[in-house]
Amino acid sequence: MSLTEMQGYAYFFLTIFLVVILYAYILHLYRSEKKGIKDYEKYGKMALDDELSDSPIEEHPNAKNNKKEN
């Protein structure tokens, strides 16, 4: 097998591999939402409720959160 042929096969299988990764990612997103592990759509709210006084969608554990003191 020549080097060019090997490159061809390597390129083909790499493409297949990456397509599998991409589809696995889609599957992962939808399955984790269906199983209730993660609700991705709630993150869309981050652009809407973006005042400093709004509650975070998911609070950062290390944030200096002063709100509760008010």
Next chain:
Amino acid sequence: MQSNAALEYDYDIVKLYMWTTVIFGIVGMTIGVLIASQLAFPELNYLFGEYGTFSRLRPLHTNVVIYGFTVSGILLSFYYSAPRVLKVSLGESPLLKKLAYLQFGLYLIAATGMVISELMGITASKEYAQMEWPLDILIVVIWVLWGVIMFGLIGMRREKALYISLWYYIACFLGVAMLYLFNNMEVPTIFFSGGIGAWYHSVSMYAGTNDALVQWWWGHNAVAFVFTVPIIAIIYYFLPKESGQAVYSYKLSLLSFWGLMFVYLWAGGHHLLWSTVPDWMQTMGSVFSVVLILPSWGSAINMLLTMKGEWNQLTENPLIKFMVLASTFYMLSTLEGPIQAVKSVNAIAHFTDWIPGHVHDGVLGWVAFMIFAAAMHSATRVFKREIYSKSLLEAQFWIQTTGVVLYFTSMWIAGITQGMMWRAVDEYGNLMYSFIDTVSVLHPYYTIRAVGGLLYLVGMFMFAFNLYKTATAGRKLEKEPQFRSPMA
């Protein structure tokens, strides 16, 4: 401890970039209209001696609109929206704020240096990378500062997850950093030539086909990471916020992000079709360009579907008009690009006016429209005032849309005519037309393009006036609007 009741978003830096967006927009687009007119009426080349020739002004036009207008627009949008989705104010960290001022100051020096040096004819002679090495080093410093500020803000955030816009800003930062460094690898000649020549002169580290490949790896990805990725960041924040509708599918936005990241970097080879680069590399450039339709349309369709059930806003709110038309132009130009990257189509399209036609439906219809909308939306919050004139905004929209349509339609016709004429042969295989024959035929289309550009420039002045009046004379707002920007 400071209480949140007193804490507000800090917009000082946003204001600064707002004005550089306006100034560079006017300068860059004015030069654009002049050089478009020069192509139709060559005597306009002699208005200002050597400083007014097409060859001197063309790189100045591209550099000012890319690194002046667009980068200012991106930074204004970043400094406005990134703290908001992270729920942290820039003012909370005096260090980061000082760094942001430093970044702006250096940016202003670099941009001014770019304008002056290119007007003087000092150039590294690489397309979209004309700045010489001292300015390149300054730009690296500016970019690193942006990274420090971006990750500094992320480190201070109250919101655990990063909103999709942030992903795109991070990609813009990392992508440009990597591409800029590699493309601008150059040798300042004075250090290696025994002191011969100007101190600012340099030569590229690459030569021949390698230089072309690196150049277009950068050139195309400047389109990716300056004209696409950060503009998607802008639309993912400003369209949902202005319309009050959360993004249609957050999952699709994640998927499109990774698709775009993977595919875009491989597509640059399409600029070198039918050239001396290896054939497989040209084919790869073509294939990846076609695949690129999927993630691009994924984002654009996601934006259009965000308006689902709220299409009435399109007629009522000019900012929504700008943003919806921007995503439509994004779809148009991301379909047109792959078509041009198909080898057989490229055989006609390469080196013709269809290429600047394609570039301009993207940058005028998509990039600049998004920057106008983002700046106006931000202005109501930054200045706490109503937009000065809704009717002026509406008029700007229609005048500029007409300008874009005239621009790209004339260039489609001109480009295809040009490509066909260059290739036409008679029955003996001799070329049928000389170069000047094509120039005579294209004259009307060049005139239409200049008129289209002029209309767009008129719109730019209307935007500048409206923004200035909003900042100084708009009706004061008692409280920050939640979604739709109020306008008189």
